[in-house]
Amino acid sequence: MCCCARSQAPVQQTAKACGILAQSLANQESAFVARVRAIRATHILLREYDRQMIALLSERRKTIESALLMGTPADLGVSGCSGQELKDLRLEAQNQMRQLQEFLDTFRQGLREDPEGVFIDER
Numbered sequence: 626m627c628c629c630a631r632s633q634a635p636v637q638q639t640a641k642a643c644g645i646l647a648q649s650l651a652n653q654e655s656a657f658v659a660r661v662r663a664i665r666a667t668h669i670l671l672r673e674y675d676r677q678m679i680a681l682l683s684e685r686r687k688t689i690e691s692a693l694l695m696g697t698p699a700d701l702g703v704s705g706c707s708g709q710e711l712k713d714l715r716l717e718a719q720n721q722m723r724q725l726q727e728f729l730d731t732f733r734q735g736l737r738e739d740p741e742g743v744f745i746d747e748r
Contacts, residue, residue: 639706639710640710641705642704642706643705643706643707645704646692646704646705646711653689653692657685657688660681661681664678664681665745668746669745670741670742670744671739671740672741672743674745675732675735675739678728678732679732682728682732683729686725686726689718689721689725692718693711693718695718
C-alpha cells in the first residue's frame with residue numbers, strides 16, 4: 626500500500642502542474658482577446674489596424690511557443706507538466722498556431738491591398 630501511495634504522488638503533481646500550465650495559457654488567451662477588443666474599439670486607419678493586429682498575433686504565437694517550449698520533447702516536461710497532458714496541450718496549441726498563422730496571412734494581405742485613408746470603427 627505504501628508503494629502505491631508513492632507512485633500516485635508524482636502523477637498527482639504532474640496533473641496539478643499541467644492544470645496550472647493550462648490555466649496560465651487560458652489567462653494569456655483572455656489577455657490576448659482583451660487586447661484584440663481594445664484595438665477593434667479604436668477609430669484608426671484600416672492599415673494601422675492591420676499593423677497592430679499583425680504585431681499582436683505575432684506576439685501571441687511567440688507566447689504560446691515559449692509557454693509550452695514547443696521545441697522540447699514532452700518527456701522533459703514544462704513547469705512540471707509532462708506526458709500525455711503536455712502532448713494534449715501542445716496539440717491544442719499547434720491548432721491555435723495554425724489558426725493564428727491564417728489570421729496573420731489575412732492581415733498581411735490586407736495591409737498590401739487595403740485602400741489608404743479608410744478608417745475602421747466598431748460602429
